[in-house]
Amino acid sequence: MDVIIENLPLYWNGFLRTLFLSTVSGVIALFVGTLLAAARVSPVAALRGFSTAYVEILRNTPLTIAFFFAAIVLPRLGVKFEQFEVAAIIALSAYTAAFIAEAVRSGVNSVPVGQAEAARSIGMNFGQVLSLIILPQALRTVIPPLINILIALVKNSSVAGAFFVLELFGYGRQLANANGDQVLAVLLGVAFFYLLITVPLGILASTVERKVAIAR
Amino acid sequence: MSSVLYDVPGPKARRVSRIGSVIGSLLIVGLLAWIASTLAQQGIFEGRRWAIFTRADVWTLLGNGIGATLSAAAVAAVIAFPLGLLLCLLRISDVAAIRIPVRIVLEFLRGMPVVLMMFFVLLVFGTNQFIAVVAGLVLYNAAVFAEIIRAGIQSLPKGQREAGLTVGLTSFQSRMIIELPQAVRRMMPSLVAQLVVLLKDTSLGYIVAYGELLRAVQVMADFLGTQFLFPIFFVAAAIYIAINICVSRIAVWIERRGTTKAAGGVAKAEPAAVETAAK
Structure with missing residues (x-):
């Protein structure tokens, strides 16, 4: 226990860094993922093709490969990052965007056909139908799966710890190496801080799910 | 279109x-x-950088990496599935003293990064890397399998269990003979989708220095020189993604097959959505 209390500032730093990585990547991924989902249902064939290929490839890429590419291969190719956080955010948001796109697309498919027909029959074009009628309803129904994706994002950010970013897992590794006799306590401390993010998000997801279930 | x-x-x-x-x-x-x-x-397309793929030892190392990846995934899947079934049965047990602790454990396992669990097993139990990778994968995926199967059992019509109990089966017999087979069949798409996740997560073995595909890339790049990093990485990533896409396709195929033939044969299953959880 002592080792956790002594190193509480380190844990706290790591916790904040994990929160930062997850928040920034989450916001970027939500934005890019929604755009990808919109492209997936758009009338322009090239956009559909691009979005399909992106989602299919990124969803089947192990996250570690994405990180390896962003943090180790890209710098060798001349793309230098000031901080490895940037590489981590690129890898995390590119990876998560694919899952968000899939979730939003399933939400778009769940909106009743009559909604789109009604919108079109009063003369809306594709952009208006999508942004004013379909997406607001679609996003609402997919909030629980989106929260689950964000929970996974928080857990996935731990991979950054292995690619030169000092976040919760990265500090955990350092502390575990420095305090070989108290590994159990060190890692349970790390686990606690992860649960501090993931458990409330999980409760939020199930609450929202219940609310939406009543509304429909 | x-x-x-x-x-x-x-x-x-x-x-x-x-x-x-x-x-x-x-x-x-x-x-x-x-x-x-x-x-x-950067000179990436120079022939000599790609000429390494004519060497047999490069392919041997890549093959070893793939073998290590697939064997960890296979062993983990074979252990995780029965364990998931067991956890699911305990999680829906009639006895609160069993149900509640199991529920807490499941929530705990699902809220943990897999790599942290691998690291934990590696350091706390001092096992070798293979066991650490498999244990991390088993703990996490068993918890997810348990939740998927539980969702399947809950989606069954109430009459199934009632009928089972009425003809004199015990609660346990009804779960095993009546409910589980239907639940597993109904949740097949989600279960296979989770297998893809499991396969992808073996790449986390890289972080605990397990000699899987990505580690093989790193080792070769260190050994042969960094100018070969990109070609080797490119080929390895292509192999990894190709394997995953194949397994994903199987999941889609099973899903389509399941929706045409109503799963369980009793009640028509809702078109089961393949779980899109990002892990």
Whole structure:
């Protein structure tokens, strides 16, 4: 226990860094993922093709490969990052965007056909139908799966710890190496801080799910 | 392709769409060309960098990496599934003293990063890397399997269990003979989708220094020289993604097959959505 209390500032730093990585990547991924989902249902064939290929490839890429590419291969190719956080955010948001796109697309498919027909029959074009009628309803129904994706994002950010970013897992590794006799306590401390993010998000997801279930 | 979201395009709209497609394709091709030229300036496409793939030992090392990846995934899947079934049965037990602790454990396991669990097993129990990777995968995926199967059991009509109990089966017999087989069949798409996740997560073994595919890439790049990093990485990533896409395709195929033949044969299953959880 002592080792956790002594190193509480380190844990706290790591916790904040994990929160930062997850928040920034989450916001970027939500934005890019929604755009990808919109492209997936758009009338322009090239956009559909691009979005399909992106989602299919990124969803089947192990996250570690994405990180390896962003943090180790890209710098060798001349793309230098000031901080490895940037590489981590690129890898995390590119990876998560694919899952968000899939979730939003399933939400778009769940909106009743009559909604789109009604919108079109009063003369809306594709952009208006999508942004004013379909997406607001679609996003609402997919909030629980989106929260689950964000929970996974928080857990996935731990991979950054292995690619030169000092976040919760990265500090955990350092502390575990420095305090070989108290590994159990060190890692349970790390686990606690992860649960501090993931458990409330999980409760939020199930609450929202219940609310939406009543509304429909 | 027509969609309810927009009119079947007329001649003008088709022209606009075609122009849009051409411009879009040009943009994408341009982006790829820019990437390719950047890579070419780095000398990536020089023949000697790719000539290493004519060497047998490179393929042996890559093959070993793939073998290590697949064997960890296979062992983990074989252990995790029965364990998930067991956890699921305990999680829905009639006895609160069993149900509640199991529920807490499951929540705990699902809220943990897999790599942290691998690291934990590696350091706390001092096992070798293979066992650490498999244990991390088993703990996490058993918890997820348990939740998927539980969702399957809860989606069954109440009458199934009632009928089982009425003909004199015990609660446990009803779970095993009546409910589990239907639940597993009904949740097959989600279970296979989770197998893809498990396979992807073996790449986390890289972080605990397990000699899987990505580690093999790193070792070869260190050994042969960093100018070979990109070619080797490119080939290894392509192999990894190809394997995953194949397993994903199987999941989609099972899902389609399951929706045409009603799973369980009793009640028509809702078109089961393949779980899209990002892990």
